[in-house]
Amino acid sequence: MTSQSKNNRLLPLTVIEAAAGGDVEAINAVLKHYAGYIARLSMRELYDEYGNPHLCVYEVLRRRLETKLITKLLTFRVR
Incomplete structure (x- = not known):
């Protein structure tokens, strides 16, 4: 597996930050992932x-x- 295909499986940091901030669409994206x-x-x-x-x-x-997962997302702190 190439490095490029491994990176495609990762959630973007912006989605994680938005989910940690309570954005419903971002939380749904994490759940879907x-x-x-x-x-x-x-x-x-x-x-x-x-x-x-x-x-x-x-x-x-x-x-x-x-x-x-949702509970932990909402308490997650992104540095």
Whole structure:
């Protein structure tokens, strides 16, 4: 992976600063950026009535992780 493609995955500092300042659009941009990661952390193996396992996003956990991210964003101080 080249240095250029790694930088494309980073959030711009202006978005982080705006999110830390409470800008709703910037907070949504941060949530969108981390949506896949949060979904992956929220995956749980559930079983149907026949005992077959299924991977599903546990919505309660996903919302808790999003809320925690927003809380930390709003207390984040950019130097």
